[in-house]
Amino acid sequence: MTKLNTFEQAVETYEPVLGLETHIELDTHTKMFCGCSTVFGAEPNTQVCPVCLALPGALPVANRAAIEATIKIGLALNCRIAEWTRFARKNYFYPDMPKNFQTSQYEEPLCEDGYVEVVVDGQVHRVEIERVHLEEDTGKTLHVGGSTGRIHGATESLVDYNRAGIPLVEIVTRPVPGTGALAPEVARAYTAELRDIVRSLGVSDVRMEQGSLRCDVNLSLNKPGEEWGTRTETKNVNSLRSVERAVRYEVRRQSALLDAGERIFQETRHFHEATGETSPGRSKEEATDYRYFPEPDLAVMEPSREWVEELRATLPELPRKRRERLQAAWSLGDKDMQSVVNADAVDLIEATVAAGASPAGAVKWWLGELSRRANESGEELAALAITPAQVAELQGMVDDGRLNDKLARQVIDGVIAGEGSPAEVAAKRGLEVVSDTGALEAAVDEAIAANPAVADKIRGGTHAAAGVLIGAVMKATKGQADAGTVRQIILDKLG
Amino acid sequence: MSTISREEVAHLARLARLEVTDVELDAFAGQLDVILQSMKTLAEVDTDGVQPTSHAVPLVNVFREDQPQPSLPRDAVLAGGPDTAEDRFRVPRILDEEA
Numbered sequence: 001m002t003k004l005n006t007f008e009q010a011v012e013t014y015e016p017v018l019g020l021e022t023h024i025e026l027d028t029h030t031k032m033f034c035g036c037s038t039v040f041g042a043e044p045n046t047q048v049c050p051v052c053l054a055l056p057g058a059l060p061v062a063n064r065a066a067i068e069a070t071i072k073i074g075l076a077l078n079c080r081i082a083e084w085t086r087f088a089r090k091n092y093f094y095p096d097m098p099k100n101f102q103t104s105q106y107e108e109p110l111c112e113d114g115y116v117e118v119v120v121d122g123q124v125h126r127v128e129i130e131r132v133h134l135e136e137d138t139g140k141t142l143h144v145g146g147s148t149g150r151i152h153g154a155t156e157s158l159v160d161y162n163r164a165g166i167p168l169v170e171i172v173t174r175p176v177p178g179t180g181a182l183a184p185e186v187a188r189a190y191t192a193e194l195r196d197i198v199r200s201l202g203v204s205d206v207r208m209e210q211g212s213l214r215c216d217v218n219l220s221l222n223k224p225g226e227e228w229g230t231r232t233e234t235k236n237v238n239s240l241r242s243v244e245r246a247v248r249y250e251v252r253r254q255s256a257l258l259d260a261g262e263r264i265f266q267e268t269r270h271f272h273e274a275t276g277e278t279s280p281g282r283s284k285e286e287a288t289d290y291r292y293f294p295e296p297d298l299a300v301m302e303p304s305r306e307w308v309e310e311l312r313a314t315l316p317e318l319p320r321k322r323r324e325r326l327q328a329a330w331s332l333g334d335k336d337m338q339s340v341v342n343a344d345a346v347d348l349i350e351a352t353v354a355a356g357a358s359p360a361g362a363v364k365w366w367l368g369e370l371s372r373r374a375n376e377s378g379e380e381l382a383a384l385a386i387t388p389a390q391v392a393e394l395q396g397m398v399d400d401g402r403l404n405d406k407l408a409r410q411v412i413d414g415v416i417a418g419e420g421s422p423a424e425v426a427a428k429r430g431l432e433v434v435s436d437t438g439a440l441e442a443a444v445d446e447a448i449a450a451n452p453a454v455a456d457k458i459r460g461g462t463h464a465a466a467g468v469l470i471g472a473v474m475k476a477t478k479g480q481a482d483a484g485t486v487r488q489i490i491l492d493k494l495g
Numbered sequence: 496m497s498t499i500s501r502e503e504v505a506h507l508a509r510l511a512r513l514e515v516t517d518v519e520l521d522a523f524a525g526q527l528d529v530i531l532q533s534m535k536t537l538a539e540v541d542t543d544g545v546q547p548t549s550h551a552v553p554l555v556n557v558f559r560e561d562q563p564q565p566s567l568p569r570d571a572v573l574a575g576g577p578d579t580a581e582d583r584f585r586v587p588r589i590l591d592e593e594a
Contacts, residue, residue, distance in 0.1 A: 028561050035564025044582040048572045049564075055575070065561035086549060093510040095586040100511065142583065158583035161572070294549030299557040 003256060007248055008181075010221075010255035016183040017228050018176040018247065019218030020127075022194060024169045024204050025137060025211070026069050031165035032136045033060030033103065033298070040210075044160035052165045054099035060297050062087075066167035067110070069203035070134045071303060071311050073169055074111025076197050076318060077129050081308045085110050087134075087295040095159050096138035104135035104170075106292040110301075116197070117320075118189035119338065120182050127190045128174040139164035169204075175218075175228065183219075184247040191215055191243050192344060196319040208239050209383075215243055217271075219250040221258060229254070230264040234278050237271045239380060240344065245276045253278070319346075326350060330359035343371050344381055351388035352395075361395035362388075369409055373416070385416045394422040406479045407431045433482045437489070440473070440481060444489050447472040458494040466490050498531045499524055 031038060034051035050058035074081050088106035114129035140163050145155030171194065179186040195206045195213055206213040215238070220231035232254070237246045249271075254264050269278040317325070323346060327337040330349070340346055345366045352362035366381065370391070374381045394411060397403040403411060403426065414425030426432055434440055447469045448455045457465040466487055473486045504524045508515040515523065566572075569582060578585040 030561050030563050035559070035562065036566045037563045043569070045569050045572050045584075047566050048569075049566045053572065053575060061557060061559040063561055064558035067558065093512070095584070098584075143588075145588070155588050157586050157588060158580055159586060160583050294547070296549055296551075299550060299554040302555045 004249075004252040005255045005259065007184075007252055010251045011181040011183075013223065014221035014251070014255050014258065015177065015180060015224055016247070016251050017220045017222065017231070018173075018179060018183055018187055019231065020173045020176075020187060020190060021216040021218065021233075022171045022191065023137075023214045023216075024073075024171065024198055024206060025213075026066050026167040026169060027204050027212075028063055028065045028069070028167055030063060032063055032066055032134070032167040033165060036165065038166050042162055045162065047162040048164070052098070052161055060103065062298060062301070063167060066134060067301065067303075068311055069167075069201070070110050070132060070169050071308060072201050072203060072315060073171070073198060074114065074132045075308070075312050076201060076315060077111070077114035077116060077132060077171070077194075079111035079114030079129060079132055081111055081303055082108060082301075083305075084108065084300065084302050086300040087298045088292045089295050090135075091291040091293075095157065096141055097164060098139070098161060102136060102138065103295055103298070104292075105133035106294075109133035110303075116190060116193055118186060118193050119341075120185045120189050122334075122338070123182070125176070125179060125182075125186050125189075127176050127186070130172045130174045132169060132171050135168050135170060137163050137166040137168040177228070183251065184244040187217060187247045188240050188244040189342075192240055192341075193319065195240075196346075200316050200319055200322070202316070211238070214238065217243060217246045217250070219247055219254070220264070221251065221254045229258070230266050232264065232267055232269050232278075234269045234271050235281060238273070241378070241380065242271055242273060242276075246271045246278060249276055249278055322346075330363065332359075332363065336363070339367055343367055345371070348382060348388050348391075352391045355389040355392035357392035357395040358399075361399070362391065365391050365395065369412060373412075385418065386412065390415055390422055397422060397426065401482055401485075402426070402433055403431065404433055404479070404482055407433065432480065434477050434480045437485075440477075440486060440489055443473045443476045443481070444469065444486065444493060446476065448490075448493065455494055458490065463491065463495070498535075499527050 028038060030036060031047075031052065034049050036047045036049050036052060038047070051060050071081055085105065085108045087103050088108075089101040090104045090106070091101045093100055109131040111132035112130070114132070116127045116129065118125050118127060139159050139161040142158040142160070143156075144158060173190070176186065176190075191213075195208070198204050198213075199206050204212055208215070214236055217234045217237055218231045219234070220229040222229045232250060234246045234250060237243050250269075257264060268281040270281045271278050323337065323341065326346065326349075327334075330337075330353070332340065340349060340363065343366065345363075348366050349359070349362045352366065353359050370384055370386065371381060374384055394403070394408055394415075397411075398405065398408055407426075410429065410431050411422050411425045414420070414429055414431075415422055419425045419428060450472065451468060454465050454468045458469075469490050470483055470486050473490075474481055474483065501520050501524050504520055504527060505515070508520075508523075573579045573582070573584065576584040
C-alpha cells in the first residue's frame, strides 16, 4: 500500500470536495408503516407483524407523526416541502429486510433544496441540502462464526427484525467544495449542527453512539482548476470525532494514491474507530441497480400548505438563535463562544449554569480541565463520567473557599473514578482548604523563620516577595491552603 | 427469440435464494419470457403526456396515528422462516458467496 501523505501536504496540492449523508432514526412510538412498538432493547423479533414481514395481504399505512417530524426537519433546514410526494421501493436481496425491498423515496422526496450554515475558524460555510427523505430502517444482523461478529469470515447470520420498519430520515448534502484544509472541521461542524437542530425539534434523540444518528462521509480530491475527482463513501462513522478523522484519513490516503499516478475507485469504505483508518467494503449486491419503482401499496401524499405552515409555527428556537442568546447571557466574546461550540459544550455549560454555577465558572471547567481530560482519553466531552450538576457543585465549593483549583482537580479525579459526588470525594480523600487560621499562622511563622531574607524584603515594602512564602506554606499544607488567606496572614505579620 | 436467458433466471433465483431445478429453470424462463413480451407490447402504447400511475385508486394523504398495536407472537413470526437460532432467523453467510 502506498505510504500516506501528511494532511498538510495533501491539502497543499489537492482541494477536497465533501458530501455528507446522514440517517436519523425518529423516536415515534410506532414504526413507519405499522403499529409495532419501537421501544429499544426488546427481546428479538417481538416487535414484528405481517406488515414488517410483508406477508401476503398486509397493507402498510404511513405514520402521520413521522411525516410531520420529517417536514419539521425540512423546514428547520430551510428546505422546500414537496406539494406532491410518494414512497418508492428500493429492491435488493439482503436478509436485513424480510421483504427484499426497503420502502424509501426516490425521485419525489418530501423536502428539497435547503441549507445549513456552520462557522469554522470564524468563517461561515454554507452546506447546501439536496434532499431530506423518509424511509424505513432495516433489521439487525448478528454475524456468527469468524472473528468477533464481523461480517467477513462469518459462517452464518442471525437476524432480528425489531428495528426493521422504524422511521428513518435521510439527509443528503450537495457536494461541498472550497473548504480546503478545513474540510475535516466543516464535516464535523455540519454534523454537530444537524444533530443540534434535530434534537431541538424533539423528533429524535440523535445519539450517534446508539446509532440513532449515522453518518456516511463522501470525499473526493482534485487539483485546483481541474474537475472534481472520483469519490469514496465511508460508511457508519459513529461520532463527531470520527467524522473529522474519516475525512482527514481519506484526504491523506487519496492524495498519496493520486501522487503515485493511481486512480481512485468509486467504492464504499468502512471506518475503523480503533485505528482511524478506512478500508474497502463490499457492496450489498453485485448489481447496484435497485430497480426503484413507486410503492403501489401506499397512497401518494400532498402536504397542504396550511399543514406545512401549522408545523412551521411549532418550530422551537433553533440552535443558532439559542447560541446567540446564551452567548449574550454568559457574556462571552465571539471567539470564546466558538470554542464552546467547537468543544460541543453548549448543552453541558447550560446545564451547569442551570444547576447553580456562574457562567464563567462553568465555562472555565468544561473548556479547561475537562476538555483537556477528554482530549487525553480521546472521548467526547459529554462522555466524561462527570455531570453538569457535579461540576456546578464543584464550582460552588471553590466559590465557598472550601476548595482551591488544585484541590478541585483532585476532586475531579475522584468523581471520574466513580468515588461519588464532589462533596463525598472531598470528604473521603480529605481534600479541603485548611481554614484553621491557627494552623495556617503556625505554617506562616515557620516559613518566615526559614526565609529571613525574604521576610526582610516584605518588611521593606516589597509585597511581591510574599509569593516565596506562600509557596512554602502551600508546600507545607500539601496544597490545602487558600493562597489568598495565606497572603493576608503574611502581610498582617510583616506589612 | 427469448428475451431472458436460462442463466439470467438461474442468477435471479440464486439472489432470491430460491431453489430451482433444471426443469423449473426451463419452465420459468419460458413463463417470464411471456411476461416480458407482454410488457413489450404495453411499451408500444404512446403514453406521452400521461402521468404515471402508482396506485389503482386516486387516494391521497392516507395516514395512521402513532399508536402502538400488538405485534405477532414471536413463534408466529419465526414460523415463516426456514431456520432459526437464538430467537432470530438464521440465514447463510452473506458476503463472499457470489464467487
